Amino acid sequence: MDQHSAHKAKIAAQFIGAIPFSKALGMELTEIGEGRAVIVMPWDARIVGDPRSGVVHGGAVTALMDTCSGAAVMAHPEGASATATIDLRIDYMRAARTGHRITAEAICHHVTRSVAFVRAQATDEDAGAGPVATATGVFTFERDTRVPRKTASADTDGGTASGPEGTP
Amino acid sequence: MSRRSPPEPVKVVKERRDQALERLVGAVPYVQLLGISFQRNGDELTAVLKFGDHLIGNPILPALHGGAIASFLEVAALTELSWTWLWDEMEAGRLSKEDEELPPLPKTIDFTVDYLRSGLPRDAYARARVNRAGRRYGSVHVEAWQDHRAKLFASATGHFLMPRDG
Numbered sequence: 001m002d003q004h005s006a007h008k009a010k011i012a013a014q015f016i017g018a019i020p021f022s023k024a025l026g027m028e029l030t031e032i033g034e035g036r037a038v039i040v041m042p043w044d045a046r047i048v049g050d051p052r053s054g055v056v057h058g059g060a061v062t063a064l065m066d067t068c069s070g071a072a073v074m075a076h077p078e079g080a081s082a083t084a085t086i087d088l089r090i091d092y093m094r095a096a097r098t099g100h101r102i103t104a105e106a107i108c109h110h111v112t113r114s115v116a117f118v119r120a121q122a123t124d125e126d127a128g129a130g131p132v133a134t135a136t137g138v139f140t141f142e143r144d145t146r147v148p149r150k151t152a153s154a155d156t157d158g159g160t161a162s163g164p165e166g167t168p
Numbered sequence: 169m170s171r172r173s174p175p176e177p178v179k180v181v182k183e184r185r186d187q188a189l190e191r192l193v194g195a196v197p198y199v200q201l202l203g204i205s206f207q208r209n210g211d212e213l214t215a216v217l218k219f220g221d222h223l224i225g226n227p228i229l230p231a232l233h234g235g236a237i238a239s240f241l242e243v244a245a246l247t248e249l250s251w252t253w254l255w256d257e258m259e260a261g262r263l264s265k266e267d268e269e270l271p272p273l274p275k276t277i278d279f280t281v282d283y284l285r286s287g288l289p290r291d292a293y294a295r296a297r298v299n300r301a302g303r304r305y306g307s308v309h310v311e312a313w314q315d316h317r318a319k320l321f322a323s324a325t326g327h328f329l330m331p332r333d334g
Contacts, residue, residue: 021233024201024222048197057198058276059242063235067225070234084226085234089280 005034005077012037012074012081022067025060029071035108037071039064042101054098058133061102061122062090065135068104069118073139076108076116080142083116087138096132100124106135116141188258189213191270192250193243202236204243213251215244217292224289232287237312241294241324242279245308248296249274249328253306272331274306279326287321288314304330 001009009032016022016029016039025047031038041047041064049057066088073083096102106120120135189206193199203218217223217240225233250273257263257271296310306328313320 018227019233020222020224020227021236022225025235046197046201051195051197057196057239058279059202059235059239060198062238062242062279062281063233066233066235066238084231084286085281085283087280087282088234088238089278090238091278092276095275 001033005075008077008079008081009033009075012071015074015081016067016071019067021063025063027064027067030103032071032075035072035076035111036106037068037075038103038105039068039071040101040103043096043099053095055095056098056102058090058092061092061096061133062088062135064102064104065090065106065120065122065133066137068106069108069120069135069137070139072106072108072118072120073111073116073141076111076141078111078143079116080144082142083139085137085139086115088135089137090133090135092133093131094129096122096124097126097129100126102132106137108139111141113143114141115139184258184261184263188254188263189251191263192254192273193247196243198239199243202239202243204240206247211251211255213244213248213295215240215247215294215296217294219290219292226286229286230289232289232292234281234283237283237287237292237322238279238281238324240292241281241310241312241322242276242326244294244312245279245296245310245324245326246274246276246328248310249298249301249306249308252298252301253330274328274330277305277327277329279324281322281324283322285319285321290314292321293317301330306330 027041047060104122108118110117116139118137121131122133205216207214223236224230294312299307309325312322
């Protein structure tokens with residue numbers, strides 16, 4: 001990740017860390033890089049949707065996906081560091097296991113002059129059982145006018161991402 | 169000529185319906201965390217999201233979190249579907265007893281949210297409409313507004329898996 005992208009990631013990390021609703025749900029940003037973000041949400045009795053089974057409410061998973069998708073957009077090297085959700089679709093594959101933390105990974109795979117497209121996936125600690133949910137989102141996008149436009153979309157190579165602590 | 173049985177006292181009808189509604193949403197921790205309650209007029213439900221600072225997603229604007237809005241809409245849609253699904257059971261008086269388990273409720277298959285304008289830092293309201301409730305699948309549309317009923321700030325459509333009989 002170059003210096004510009006690292007700076008972008010740092011700003012996005014600071015913004016995500018200051019969101020009251022994300023904090024209320026215990027979300028923690030663990031990775032952020034060029035158009036990519038990973039956020040973890042631990043199991044908590046307060047986010048349960050079915051008190052009999054202790055399964056986390058689908059809405060909390062949606063909130064996690066929305067936050068993670070927004071973070072991926074904000075970390076896009078060509079964008080200004082602000083975005084809003086236009087459309088978000090969630091498909092729920094299965095209930096998350098009770099007591100498991102849920103991890104969301106979002107990739108901003110394409111941007112135009114004013115729109116960002118995102119794919120996201122949520123998994124619990126039972127990786128063999130497949131994703132808990134997947135999402136596709138469309139977000140507002142404002143170009144950072146200081147950055148020359150690239151023809152390629154976001155670098156989705158996870159290997160270049162680093163956490164907020166790793167950025168200069 | 170057959171004689172019509174006398175109508176139930178209004179107090180009995182209201183208590184039964186309010187109790188059933190409370191059982192449907194009162195025990196769900198996430199609904200309580202968000203601060204969602206329901207107003208009932210006959211069978212018509214209005215979901216109310218009471219504003220709280222913890223619902224903010226953009227502290228600079230400030231605006232409600234997209235995830236909080238989506239959650240509010242999903243709770244409103246799921247409650248409306250369950251409410252419609254359980255209406256006959258409730259009216260037969262089978263849901264009001266405290267010791268009885270609630271029957272299994274529908275599960276969300278997918279949910280698509282349209283964010284029409286940013287959510288202001290104040291109360292929000294939502295009403296859902298069950299477009300179809302079949303034996304296996306249900307489809308629900310939900311609309312949310314703040315100050316003006318006709319000026320929606322979000323809407324959503326979701327599909328739900330209906331609980332199996334028995």
